[in-house]
Amino acid sequence: MQDNDEFGQDRGRLQEFRIAVRKQFGRNLEKATPSNVREFMDRYQEEVFQNSFAKEKRIELNETKTTYEEILKDFFVKVLDHPTEEALIMLWTLAFDLSFFNIEQHAAQRLHSLFGDTQDPS
DSSP states (O other), X not given: OOOXXXXXXXXXXXHHHHHHHHHHHOTTSTTOOHHHHHHHHHHHHHHHHHHHSSSOSOOOOOOOOOSHXXXXXXXXXXXXXXXXXXXXXXXXXXXXXXXXXXXXXXXXXXXXXXXXXXXXXX
């Protein structure tokens, strides 16, 4: 089989995803930072989005959930219905993204407590 893109549409999705993650962040994720994790996630989402809707001419958004909690519940219910490899990638990317977002927020709070509000004249 032949590679189709960075995130692998022709070879096993999970194996290609692992290769892309390790290529970007290193074998033990030693190169992962909040910034490059966000960039990777943006590229990955764009790739998945383009491949999912490549055949469709238009996309109809019909979101019935109105709260963040409802949206999360809906996501997790839908993940249960996905094939195992796809569900694992979905859950891993969510956890990875949220973890590094949390690291970024924690660092921002620490910096704010050290330097305070730089706009404050006092």
